[in-house]
Amino acid sequence: MLKPPQNDAEVAQTLGLRAKPKRPFPSRHGFLSLFALLALVGGYYYWQTMMVARTPRFEVSQAKRGNLTVTVTATGTLQPVNTVEVGAEISGRLERVPVDFNAHVKKGETLAEIDTKQLRAQVERSEAGLEAAEAGIKQAQATLLEASQNAKRAEQLAGSKLIPEQELDAARATLARSEAAVASAKAQVTVSRALLNADRTNLEKAVIRSPIDGIVLARKVEPGQTVAATFQTPILFKLAEDLTRMKLIVNVDEADVGMVREAQSATFRVDAYPDREFSARITSVRNEPLTVQGVVSYEAILTVDNSEELLRPGMTATSTIRTETRTNVLLVPNAALRFVPPGATLPTLPEAAMAGREATPSYVWILRDTKPAPVRVKKGITDGRFTEMLSGEVAAGMKLLVDLAAKGK
Numbered sequence: 001m002l003k004p005p006q007n008d009a010e011v012a013q014t015l016g017l018r019a020k021p022k023r024p025f026p027s028r029h030g031f032l033s034l035f036a037l038l039a040l041v042g043g044y045y046y047w048q049t050m051m052v053a054r055t056p057r058f059e060v061s062q063a064k065r066g067n068l069t070v071t072v073t074a075t076g077t078l079q080p081v082n083t084v085e086v087g088a089e090i091s092g093r094l095e096r097v098p099v100d101f102n103a104h105v106k107k108g109e110t111l112a113e114i115d116t117k118q119l120r121a122q123v124e125r126s127e128a129g130l131e132a133a134e135a136g137i138k139q140a141q142a143t144l145l146e147a148s149q150n151a152k153r154a155e156q157l158a159g160s161k162l163i164p165e166q167e168l169d170a171a172r173a174t175l176a177r178s179e180a181a182v183a184s185a186k187a188q189v190t191v192s193r194a195l196l197n198a199d200r201t202n203l204e205k206a207v208i209r210s211p212i213d214g215i216v217l218a219r220k221v222e223p224g225q226t227v228a229a230t231f232q233t234p235i236l237f238k239l240a241e242d243l244t245r246m247k248l249i250v251n252v253d254e255a256d257v258g259m260v261r262e263a264q265s266a267t268f269r270v271d272a273y274p275d276r277e278f279s280a281r282i283t284s285v286r287n288e289p290l291t292v293q294g295v296v297s298y299e300a301i302l303t304v305d306n307s308e309e310l311l312r313p314g315m316t317a318t319s320t321i322r323t324e325t326r327t328n329v330l331l332v333p334n335a336a337l338r339f340v341p342p343g344a345t346l347p348t349l350p351e352a353a354m355a356g357r358e359a360t361p362s363y364v365w366i367l368r369d370t371k372p373a374p375v376r377v378k379k380g381i382t383d384g385r386f387t388e389m390l391s392g393e394v395a396a397g398m399k400l401l402v403d404l405a406a407k408g409k
Contacts, residue, residue: 056342057405058367061333065396068331068388070324070381072259074300076250078270078315080240081303084212086111087233089205092118093226099237101219105210111237112221114206123203126196133192137185144178151175214239217313246304246311248280250319251290251297259323260285260300268302268319273310280304280319324381331386332377336364336400341372364394365401372401 092114099111154171157163218238221227227234248268252260266280280302290297302319304311340346346363363374377392394400 058341058372058401059403059405060367060399061336061402063330063332063336063389063394063396063398063400065328066331066386068326068329068381068383068386069322070259070383072252072256072321072323073318074250074252074256074321075316075318076248076299078246078248078304078311078313078317080217080243080313081245081247082212082214082241083217084214084239084241085235086208086211086237086239087235088112088114088208088227088229089233090114090119090202091226091228091230092116092206094221094223097219097221097223099216099219101216103216105214105216105239107210107213109210110207111210111216112208114208114227116203116206119199119203119206123196123199126192126199130189130192130196133185133189137182137189140178140181140185144175144182147171147175147178208236210239212239212241214241215243240313243309243313244305244307246306246313247283248302248304248317248319250300250302250317252285252300252321254289254296254298257285257298260321261323264321264323266302266319266321268304268317270311270315270317272312272315278304278311278317282321326381326388329380330389330394330396332364332389332394332400333402334382334385334387335402337362337377337379337387339365339402341365341401342404344372344374346374347376364392366398367401 094112095115096113097111099105099109105111151171151174154163154168158165158168216237217240219236220238221236227236260282262282262284264282266282267277268280269277282300283303284301286299286301288299290299300321340363344365346361362377362379364377365372365374367373375393377394378390380388380390382388
């Protein structure tokens, strides 16, 4: 009876096959060498990852050529170019008010009438007083004529020694009094005529007329109302001369007023027409300061074409005044002028190099060999987003650093 094979070698021998040699099991030193190799490779990749993570990444923006407009924003209100307040110079009861709000009136047109009964009575009394004064002149002249003749006879008789000297003196005194009475009567006529003219003027003032061609903005009285002009003139109407031309009065901040000048163009918007922009032009900048809660501003007057009559007095407007304009200039984003890479240091210029230059040099930053490098520039005007470059080594299309890139980008 055959014995069964006990291992792989006996099986192979029984089948006539060559047995595979047995591989030796790795030693302890082999394991340590493999572990050291894996640790070295992992450490290298970890170091590379950390270096990449520590290297800052930047957001960039390009310099470009374009147009630049510097503007100043100010708010104010629309007003008529010429506004007239019409009042009453005499007291009385309003008998008629023929005009209303928004009525177009001509110069000299009646706006209101005050009851004239008492005024007419005063005119008639003054006329009678003038007539009495004129009659007084005639009476005084007749008395003067009589006194003159008596004085002549007295002088003749006194020359013939027919009357005493005392009677001659009395005749001369009577003549002088008669002459004075004539002068007084003439003065009374002048006074009476002046009183009559004043009463007639008051009668004319009872009819309140428009001093201009315009439109009625406000009517503050009603028929039957009594107006009293004892201490001050009561305002009855407010007229605007022409609403097809208006003015916009805006308050310009003291920090911006140095850039605002006459003849500059502007645009403005009002809440009534939010999608429409209106044109205006500055006519004057006032020197008187306005201080409100410690904030100083100056009034600028702008003329407005309102031929469509869309704008109304009192509307609040926000204006944009164009102070300066540059065309086809090199523009740099303001973010590039503000940004300084972390840990970066700016170059120090010697005093000789700083002569005639701005006290604080301006720089922008670019990537040079993957590292931030400063580029000195000379700034011009700015609109708050871009700044004009007057000189420097910046060209259109150059990529400028503006910020650190956010993680994950």
